[in-house]
Amino acid sequence: LLPAGEGVVHALKNCSVLVVGRHMGGFQDGLIDMAGPGQKLTLFGELLNIVLVADTNEDFERFEQQKMNDALRRAGHKLAEFIAQCVKELEPEDVDVFEMGTDHKPVEIAREAIANKVSLVLGPGANIKRNPLCGRNFEYFSEDPYLSGKMAAAHISGIEKTGCGSSLKHFALNNQEYKRFSSDSLVDERTMREIYLASFETAVKEGHPSTVMCSYNKINGTYSSDNRWLLTEVLRDEWGFDGLVVTDWGAMSNRIKGFQAGCDLMMPGGSDYMEKECAEAVKNGTLSEEDVTRSARRVLELNAKTTHEMSEPADMQAHYELARQIAEESAVLLKNEDGILPLNDKSDVVFVGHMAKEIRYQGSGSSHINPWKLVNVTDACPDIRFVEGCLADGSTNEKLLTEAEIVAKNAGKVVVFAGLTDIYESEGFDRENMKMPAGHNDMIERLAAVNENIIVVLMCGSAVEVPWIDKVKAVLYVGLPGEAGGEAIVNLLFGKVNPSGKLAETWPISYEDCICKDYYGEPYKDAQYREGIYVGYRYYETAGVKVRFPFGYGLSYTKFAYSDLNMEGNRVACTVKNIGEITGKEIVQLYIEPVKSSVHRPACELKGFEKVELAPGESKKVTFTLDERSFAVWADGWKISTGEYKICIGRSCQDICLLKEVHIDMYDDRLEIISPGGMIDGTQIQNLEIGKVPSMRRNTIISDVFSRLHY
Secondary structure, three states, rough: OOOOOOOOOOOOOOEEEOOOOOOOOOOOOOOOOOOOOOEEEEEOOOOOOOOOOOOOHHHHHOOOOHHHHHHOOOOOOHHHHHHHHHHHOOHHHHHHOOOOHHHHHHHHHHHHHHOOOEEEEEOOOOOOOOOOOOOOOOOEEEOOOHHHHHHHHHHHHHHOOOOOEEEEEOOOOOOOOOOOOOEEEEEEHHHHHHHOHHHEEEEEEHHOOOEEEEEEEEOOEEEEHHHHHHHHHHHHHOOOOOOEEEEEEOOOOOOHHHHHHOOEEEOOOOOOHHHHHHHHHHOOOOOOHHHHHHHHHHHHHHHHOOOOOOOOOHHHHHHHHHHHHHHHHOOOOEEEHHHOOOOOHHEEEEOOOOOHOOOOOOOOOOOOOOOOOOOOOOOOOOOOEEEEEOOOOOOOHHHHHHHHHHHHHOOEEEEEEEEHHHHHEEEEEEOOOOOHHHHHHHHHHHHOOOOOOEEEEEEOOOOOOOOOOOOOOEEEEEOOOOHHHHHHHHHOOOOOOOOOOOOOOOOEHHHHOOOOOOOOOOOOOEEEEEOOOOOHHHHHHHHOEEEOOOOOOOOOOOOOOEEEEEEOOEEEEEEEOOOOOOOOOEEEEEEEEEEOOOOOOOOOOEEEEEEEEEEOOOOOEEEEOHHHHHHHHOOEEEEEEEEEEEEEEEEOOOOEEEEEEEEEEEOEEEEEOOOOOOOOOHHOOEEEEOHHHOOOOOOEEEEOOOOHHHO
């Protein structure tokens, strides 16, 4: 056994205890890796599946070296007993099981897969929500690469720990459905590295997926399946990926080039596409046998890794309860005028809208599944009067509207269920606009005219325009809430659960406010990334464009106060207090804002987030760890611009509660330093080469985005 302080304990092989980060005060005699606070550490021994965390360097210093060395020497059959005793001595707040959104959920997804003899889960999707009309936005996490990468990494880690494999997709720049089999994503390298590859990089390095799925599209003229730069030089050589690359279904372009690029498995299986050509290429020397053998070996390794001879049945009722909890935790309260929510009296409430009877619980396309049990809102709350209001396809008629108006006039409060139906949002096509079905908008407008207490529950996989927002009292956004969505919605409406979700994408006021509206999707076959790094809130905040709901936004039934911002070295801490009357959860967000920069960059960027639960009057310290990438930009490699930065802590990218200005002047062997320069103004920005969209046919400077930015 290695002494403490010399790294991970390698003597025992089966990992079960993870040290990843929050409170360690009571773990005085434990076995820990002394790499430093904030690092992922692993202790070996088939023991307890727990998570322990250290806040500060002082926490580590509390552990006496001699005690730890003595503990290590007790190895053998005493080790499990020893660690179990250490855990018993912890206070309850010192033990933190991974939340279902980060670890528990994918674990159970994987267990369900294994129970159904499925060895590889085809997810998660880590593509960026570049434009709100993209047909697969409901499959992706966010418009922000930091958030997308962290969520994908946690999802992958949860799946992989069961022995089931994961497939990180769609690699890369798969941001539109229009002509997706042949479109060419034309993009400069800085934009790729900072936005569209960054989420995959984090997912690969921290999650360690068994496979990566390449996308259909070309990238600067080369199909993803044929792209050696993407699949070998970046994915494997730079990021250290050691798994298998599989195509999306039907995404293989040229099988010979695929072998050479590092694309190992063509799907769907059973196809003889280009088999003869590959065999001939090996014979004549244009394709090396080594390339084919390497791919074959990776297929065999994946098979050996993910094959399960026996599997236990999944606890489907427990998984249903988990699905409900996930839906509750993910819901975002967008508006709550006069504190109309939560509801406390069912007798004066009426439900209106077909989606209450048939909730939109999942996306359409290849992701569509049959749920084990589906509970609609009317199932979960059968004692509340329900009126149809509209049809299943989102349309309505005068008869339905009149009936709903009559009922609404006599109700104390009206909950309207609306959003996007399957025909408006699906894999395979991009939305035509950001509008909801006309029938849903008409239904809300008509009811708001006869009752001032309108509450709207939105079910959709991406942002929508809400022209009636000033006429309703509350809006609860539940996304696509899954099989237990109906029960979750009722619990949220009636206060059994306090909403705590935050928006992972900006909601613009209208599609006209989107930076790439003039060249996104049909009729443009190729995807021109003219906006560069200015995606989502990076554009809106930098250009000063007003939005409906900003990135990171979300309300609660309670209130939180922020205080005591402190920064020591690379660690940032603050205190959050629940100053309301009920227990709630808050997602604390950290943004970096450059005060001066020698290169153009967004006004702010997310670099940390943490969800904390607080009882009324309770306070907790929240700590973030920054690294060199928190400040870096891509300029032929990762580089840091020395100078002044603002460390911003807040409730959203717009609602900053605490900030501290710091000077960054660090050096790292892997990162170069850019000398500080004066602030770049709009005139200078238009002359930057960063906006160049590479193409053999198109090699001009795209400056339209920069002319709209204000520094």
